[in-house]
Amino acid sequence: MDVMPKWAEVILVPLISLLLAAVLSALVILAIGEDPVAAVKLMVNGALGSSYGWGYTLYYATNFMFTGLAVAVAFHARLFNIGGEGQAALGGLGVALACLYIPWPHWSLALIGATVAAGLFGAAWAAIPGWLQARRGSHIVITTIMFNFIAASLLNYVLVNMLRPQGSMDPATARFPEAVNLPTLHDLLAPIGISFSKAAPANVSLLVAVAACVLIWLLIWRTRLGYEIRSYGHSESAARYAGMPPTRIIMITMLISGGLAGMMAINNVMGEAERLVLNSVEGAGFIGIAVALMGRSHPFGVFIAAILFGFLYQGGAELALWTTIPRDLIVVIQALVILFTGALDNMVRMPLERVFLSLRRAPKPERKEV
Amino acid sequence: MTSDPAIELKGISKAFGPVQANKDISIRVMPGTIHGIIGENGAGKSTLMSILYGFYKADKGEIFVAGKKTNITDSQAAIAAGIGMVFQHFKLVENFTVLENVILGAEDGRLLKPSIAKARRTLVELAEDYGLNVEPDALVQDIGVGMQQRVEILKALYRQADILILDEPTGVLTPAEADQLFRILDRLRAEGKTIILITHKLREIMDITDTVSVMRRGEMTATVKTSETSPAELAELMVGRKVLLRVDKTPAKPGPVVLDVQNLHVKDEKGVERLRGIDLQVHAGEILGIAGVAGNGQSELLEVLGGYADGTGTITVNGESIDLSGAKSDGQSRRARGIAHVPEDRQREGLIMDFHAWENVAFGYHNDPSYRSGILMDNAAIRADTEGKMARFDVRPPDPKLAAKNFSGGNQQKIVLAREIERNPDLLLIGQPTRGVDIGAIEFIHQQIVALRDKGKAVLLVSVELDEIMALSDRIAVMFDGQIMGERLPSETDEKELGLLMAGITDTGAEHSVAEVQGNLAHVHAAEKGV
Numbered sequence: 001m002d003v004m005p006k007w008a009e010v011i012l013v014p015l016i017s018l019l020l021a022a023v024l025s026a027l028v029i030l031a032i033g034e035d036p037v038a039a040v041k042l043m044v045n046g047a048l049g050s051s052y053g054w055g056y057t058l059y060y061a062t063n064f065m066f067t068g069l070a071v072a073v074a075f076h077a078r079l080f081n082i083g084g085e086g087q088a089a090l091g092g093l094g095v096a097l098a099c100l101y102i103p104w105p106h107w108s109l110a111l112i113g114a115t116v117a118a119g120l121f122g123a124a125w126a127a128i129p130g131w132l133q134a135r136r137g138s139h140i141v142i143t144t145i146m147f148n149f150i151a152a153s154l155l156n157y158v159l160v161n162m163l164r165p166q167g168s169m170d171p172a173t174a175r176f177p178e179a180v181n182l183p184t185l186h187d188l189l190a191p192i193g194i195s196f197s198k199a200a201p202a203n204v205s206l207l208v209a210v211a212a213c214v215l216i217w218l219l220i221w222r223t224r225l226g227y228e229i230r231s232y233g234h235s236e237s238a239a240r241y242a243g244m245p246p247t248r249i250i251m252i253t254m255l256i257s258g259g260l261a262g263m264m265a266i267n268n269v270m271g272e273a274e275r276l277v278l279n280s281v282e283g284a285g286f287i288g289i290a291v292a293l294m295g296r297s298h299p300f301g302v303f304i305a306a307i308l309f310g311f312l313y314q315g316g317a318e319l320a321l322w323t324t325i326p327r328d329l330i331v332v333i334q335a336l337v338i339l340f341t342g343a344l345d346n347m348v349r350m351p352l353e354r355v356f357l358s359l360r361r362a363p364k365p366e367r368k369e370v
Numbered sequence: 371m372t373s374d375p376a377i378e379l380k381g382i383s384k385a386f387g388p389v390q391a392n393k394d395i396s397i398r399v400m401p402g403t404i405h406g407i408i409g410e411n412g413a414g415k416s417t418l419m420s421i422l423y424g425f426y427k428a429d430k431g432e433i434f435v436a437g438k439k440t441n442i443t444d445s446q447a448a449i450a451a452g453i454g455m456v457f458q459h460f461k462l463v464e465n466f467t468v469l470e471n472v473i474l475g476a477e478d479g480r481l482l483k484p485s486i487a488k489a490r491r492t493l494v495e496l497a498e499d500y501g502l503n504v505e506p507d508a509l510v511q512d513i514g515v516g517m518q519q520r521v522e523i524l525k526a527l528y529r530q531a532d533i534l535i536l537d538e539p540t541g542v543l544t545p546a547e548a549d550q551l552f553r554i555l556d557r558l559r560a561e562g563k564t565i566i567l568i569t570h571k572l573r574e575i576m577d578i579t580d581t582v583s584v585m586r587r588g589e590m591t592a593t594v595k596t597s598e599t600s601p602a603e604l605a606e607l608m609v610g611r612k613v614l615l616r617v618d619k620t621p622a623k624p625g626p627v628v629l630d631v632q633n634l635h636v637k638d639e640k641g642v643e644r645l646r647g648i649d650l651q652v653h654a655g656e657i658l659g660i661a662g663v664a665g666n667g668q669s670e671l672l673e674v675l676g677g678y679a680d681g682t683g684t685i686t687v688n689g690e691s692i693d694l695s696g697a698k699s700d701g702q703s704r705r706a707r708g709i710a711h712v713p714e715d716r717q718r719e720g721l722i723m724d725f726h727a728w729e730n731v732a733f734g735y736h737n738d739p740s741y742r743s744g745i746l747m748d749n750a751a752i753r754a755d756t757e758g759k760m761a762r763f764d765v766r767p768p769d770p771k772l773a774a775k776n777f778s779g780g781n782q783q784k785i786v787l788a789r790e791i792e793r794n795p796d797l798l799l800i801g802q803p804t805r806g807v808d809i810g811a812i813e814f815i816h817q818q819i820v821a822l823r824d825k826g827k828a829v830l831l832v833s834v835e836l837d838e839i840m841a842l843s844d845r846i847a848v849m850f851d852g853q854i855m856g857e858r859l860p861s862e863t864d865e866k867e868l869g870l871l872m873a874g875i876t877d878t879g880a881e882h883s884v885a886e887v888q889g890n891l892a893h894v895h896a897a898e899k900g901v
């Protein structure tokens with residue numbers, strides 16, 4: 001029987017972890033002579049106090065949903081894909097090529113085309129480490145992180161030598177044609193009478209990310225493929241017994257995972273920058289790991305965690321802008337959240353389990369093993 | 371007797387969360403006796419011994435060693451109190467010598483050499499005193515299981531243990547090795563050592579113990595003199611009701627050949643040949659039992675037949691040959707051919723411990739049309755089917771949403787059995803059907819296997835429990851070192867003959883020394899470890 005009720009497992013544990021991270025962050029802010037209460041106010045106001053703030057929070061959250069889902073899907077097959085960064089960069093290349101070289105009549109078609117291209121490029125980039133793992137036993141953690149570096153170099157080369165418009169000194173592609181510019185939340189909400197900040201970058205790809213959360217939930221928990229992925233993740237020997245070929249499962253899982261990471265590019269490249277620049281991913285691939293950990297690899301958990309990290313990103317940016325709290329400290333706060341929600345999970349879980357055990361023992365003194 | 375008990379436990383209780391593993395347990399073990407503790411899996415035997423050896427701390431209760439109240443906080447304290455433990459799974463360093471293993475953790479100083487010299491002398495003395503012959507300089511990975519066990523006993527004696535606890539010591543031994551172990555225990559008893567023997571085998575208790583305590587559901591239900599009890603009485607005390615100790619079955623009515631295996635060879639990853647030309651046939655309506663010491667190729671045989679190891683040779687089922695390697699050879703294709711498989715290790719292979727019972731019922735059959743609706747799995751249908759299976763196989767508790775790990779061993783096995791048998795297969799492969807299963811469930815599982823046979827299905831049974839092979843099989847094949855040493859009818863053979871075949875000796879009429887048997891087995895154990 002499970003030690004803790006489900007609600008404690010999925011809500012209480014992350015919440016307490018988060019509180020601990022917040023307390024420690026407050027102490028750090030105190031230590032450098034700033035006022036933590038004011039800092040929190042500033043963060044909340046900056047990230048959630050206006051549609052402008054929300055626009056940025058949701059924009060970041062969109063990135064994290066894609067990369068978080070990518071890590072979460074792989075986790076279910078017990079594959080630790082930390083190559084989201086590189087896969088998203090390659091996805092950006094896919095988006096850029098699709099947007100620059102295909103004359104799309106309308107943004108909606110362009111979005112579909114770019115999503116497919118981004119997914120394919122990301123999937124292809126994840127397929128190589130996947131194949132190396134499945135067939136050669138090369139550890140996926142090593143190969144995916146190496147492929148992040150290769151992706152960065154590859155992108156550098158492609159941007160500088162191939163895609164850079166003539167005469168430009170900037171290692172970036174030309175601007176995408178106007179027809180493929182995605183509508184922002186402002187554009188989407190204006191027709192139904194809701195005014196949303198025009199400047200914020202959150203765009204229609206947020207809806208794609210939410211749809212991806214639902215689809216991945218269906219995939220993992222309701223389809224036979226998801227069942228095989230979870231089976232393999234829990235027990236490779238049992239999967240072999242049942243006749244689920246490991247190579248196939250590893251490859252399919254990595255293709256899905258890489259594809260999701262790649263799809264992030266429709267948000268940052270197509271939706272925001274509207275051209276492909278160097279280092280467009282900005283660490284979102286790594287944040288995806290924290291998001292997946294905190295979200296317990298569950299698509300809805302990933303959704304919530306992505307919004308939380310979006311808030312931290314945007315709130316942190318505001319903090320850096322308006323206070324003397326240095327930018328580095330924002331990273332410290334984010335790191336504390338990752339540390340407590342991801343890495344130090346058991347620190348909160350174990351005492352909590354004990355509490356629930358003693359609570360349970362009191363009313364039902366004797367319960368035989370089943 | 372005038373002296374104090376060697377060990378006395380008073381009112382020991384221990385709970386793990388809501389589970390009361392030990393409840394107010396008291397025992398007195400007199401010095402120079404062998405005291406058996408018998409009980410089903412999960413009865414709390416191992417927990418009790420772990421408390422005695424300092425792995426767990428009891429919630430309540432006291433421990434007296436030689437009349438003195440002793441606080442055993444960890445295994446060091448247990449050793450200091452003169453308690454030694456031989457675990458079911460040996461705790462030896464495989465690539466150390468026997469001598470190095472014996473002194474490991476009991477070195478005298480910073481330099482190893484004096485300790486080794488001293489240990490060598492002690493080992494010789496102990497070997498003389500107790501008949502514990504070992505080769506001090508052999509690597510542990512090269513010696514047989516029986517000798518490894520003696521190394522474990524020596525480790526305890528080297529630490530001056532007066533009280534030895536042995537946890538299921540015969541699980542990995544051949545009958546001959548088990549006999550030898552019992553002779554050693556006899557000798558230790560004669561020299562004044564106290565032995566606590568934990569087992570679930572009634573025969574061992576009857577053979578060697580002086581007194582026996584029976585545990586059931588965390589409680590000590592009885593402590594009796596062995597000479598004043600019977601196996602039937604002990605079984606009843608263990609289970610709490612009358613148990614049938616043998617299998618009721620009518621003579622087999624074999625039909626046509628269902629499974630035909632010819633010249634089957636299998637190599638492991640290191641290229642070591644694990645099956646060396648197996649020929650066997652199983653007929654409809656027949657149980658073929660494969661006897662053998664664990665690690666002689668039985669697992670590989672099941673894996674190849676079950677579709678998840680590659681091999682060469684020919685296998686036909688109902689006259690149609692089966693693809694032995696390549697993409698089409700997997701568990702799915704075997705199931706499609708009417709082969710069901712209850713694997714040897716249900717926790718590693720047969721079940722996914724974190725999955726719900728209903729998810730496990732679909733395991734391997736998740737592509738079945740009745741389990742899906744469109745591209746999605748029909749979870750409601752699977753759950754409904756699980757409820758039916760749980761009722762028919764008396765799985766307790768009958769809750770499809772409980773994770774597999776929360777069922778007892780017997781109930782886990784019933785889930786696997788229900789899944790495989792209810793597919794009505796032409797051929798059932800079943801490995802170690804009752805390993806880690808309580809007596810009550812054993813009876814049920816055996817009945818199910820016989821019932822399948824009586825429906826005219828073929829059953830290939832692999833078990834290391836000779837009793838089980840003898841009780842269930844219509845024909846017995848003995849495996850040794852990847853080969854079939856011979857086939858016997860259960861009515862025309864006995865444990866002694868099978869035991870010799872299990873050790874690779876085919877002229878079973880002649881007299882054979884224990885050393886010869888062990889030499890043969892050591893060779894196999896070494897091969898198993900890829901030496």
